[in-house]
Amino acid sequence: MSAIVLIGAQWGDEGKGRATDLLGSRVDYVVKFNGGNNAGHTVVIGEEKYALHLLPSGILTPGVTPVISNGVVIDLEVLFEEIDALEARGVDTSRLRISSNAHVITAYHRVLDKVTERFLGKRQIGTTGRGIGPAYADKINRVGVRIQDLFDDKILRQKVEGALDQKNQLLVKVYNRRAIEVDEVVENLLSFRERLRPHVCDTVHELNSALDAGKTVLFEGGQATMLDIDHGTYPFVTSSSATAGGASTGSGVAPNRIKRVIAVTKAYTTRVGAGPFPTELFDEDGDFLRNTGHEFGTTTGRPRRCGWYDAPISRYAAVVNGVTDFVLTKLDVLTGLEQIPVCVAYEVDGVRRDELPDSQSDFHHAKPIYEYLPGWTEDITSARKLEDLPANCQAYVKFIESISGARISAIGVGPEREQVISVHDLLED
Ligand code: GDP
Ligand code: IMO
Ligand code: MG
Numbered sequence: 172m173s174a175i176v177l178i179g180a181q182w183g184d185e186g187k188g189r190a191t192d193l194l195g196s197r198v199d200y201v202v203k204f205n206g207g208n209n210a211g212h213t214v215v216i217g218e219e220k221y222a223l224h225l226l227p228s229g230i231l232t233p234g235v236t237p238v239i240s241n242g243v244v245i246d247l248e249v250l251f252e253e254i255d256a257l258e259a260r261g262v263d264t265s266r267l268r269i270s271s272n273a274h275v276i277t278a279y280h281r282v283l284d285k286v287t288e289r290f291l292g293k294r295q296i297g298t299t300g301r302g303i304g305p306a307y308a309d310k311i312n313r314v315g316v317r318i319q320d321l322f323d324d325k326i327l328r329q330k331v332e333g334a335l336d337q338k339n340q341l342l343v344k345v346y347n348r349r350a351i352e353v354d355e356v357v358e359n360l361l362s363f364r365e366r367l368r369p370h371v372c373d374t375v376h377e378l379n380s381a382l383d384a385g386k387t388v389l390f391e392g393g394q395a396t397m398l399d400i401d402h403g404t405y406p407f408v409t410s411s412s413a414t415a416g417g418a419s420t421g422s423g424v425a426p427n428r429i430k431r432v433i434a435v436t437k438a439y440t441t442r443v444g445a446g447p448f449p450t451e452l453f454d455e456d457g458d459f460l461r462n463t464g465h466e467f468g469t470t471t472g473r474p475r476r477c478g479w480y481d482a483p484i485s486r487y488a489a490v491v492n493g494v495t496d497f498v499l500t501k502l503d504v505l506t507g508l509e510q511i512p513v514c515v516a517y518e519v520d521g522v523r524r525d526e527l528p529d530s531q532s533d534f535h536h537a538k539p540i541y542e543y544l545p546g547w548t549e550d551i552t553s554a555r556k557l558e559d560l561p562a563n564c565q566a567y568v569k570f571i572e573s574i575s576g577a578r579i580s581a582i583g584v585g586p587e588r589e590q591v592i593s594v595h596d597l598l599e600d
Pocket of ligand 2: 209
């Protein structure tokens, strides 16, 4: 097996970090190819719980080389805080490779993220406030600062000056905020230079050479399909390519080297921040999912919006990502429900729609059409084979698989490393 992509099928927090950890030492590289510290991946190993934001989850597996590739935006302060915290817990981070072409998030991106959200008022997106959107906007506008710029004093100053010339006008005149000093930003960035130096390399070359040598490279997506800048519920999305295609542009590894696309999906649905969500629940069932599933953000602590499983979204994710395998997580959370609704299609203005409407207004109006499956009461957290699951639970999994567009190859029945049912090997055909 050569290159494998693992992405979220829904609106994030599907358990991607946990699924990456599942593949553990069977992969040689784990690459973060999009997003930044808007991501929050929780991995539970025995008594230890890790919350990762900027580092790929593979960093927790000894022998795996973690890579932050060109598609990522890096807040250096957060990066080194995270590295220090892991080192303090005995995790070796020395193998970390960082692309010289990745962009940096600076103080002005963080400020702009917060003030633009405030300015949007009722129309706000509910971003994580980490400066992600403004940093990607600078990249696309060709005024971004890249990791390699930190190794050239003159270029770095020129770039920060150029960016601040315009941004300070905006900050002072439109948003009524104080101007940001060039020196302040440059000094802050340079303070990380020497710590950064041993990690920086040509990750395109490193990853392609590794693949040539028969190594296995896992691309771990941040965010998810429905938050993708092109394919998500725009404008209520993040600013990067969170779908499988993003793994290629975000790393310089060609699409034809990718042999498998694993999509992680919860047995129900959650979303953080604003935007349409057809199966969202506002009643005690929503509270049940939130409390039983501990659905509070890893990054911002916000309560996650909760709803039932949405098969049109899975089918859409299967198509846009070329999903070969689903990892179904948090099945244990549904234990105890008398019946479980599954959204099989939508009704939009009186018409049944089996697929996702491509018009945002139609998606806003989409009402779920449910099929109701009988629930189960037995504890499933110690199930390790499909046959260990109660009959109704097996039927739920089979039903979801039959309408979601790809096979289900692994099932999470609890947050811990071993709380999983393996149905098909995720790395072998
Ligand atoms: P990510 O952003 O996709 O990596 O997901 P998060 O880490 O933000 O959220 C997923 C949460 O679900 C984490 O707290 C995981 O520990 C937890 N989790 C993952 N798989 C399972 C599962 O099968 N059962 C239960 N109960 N929790 C799970
Ligand atoms: P992981 O990788 C869930 C959401 C934010 C907001 C929108 C834009 O843990 O699944 P941004 O700060 O990216 O500009 O915010 O995207 N969002 C996430 N929601 N999980 C995430 O990451 C998210 N990253 C961003 O809540 O609605
Ligand atoms: Mg998360």
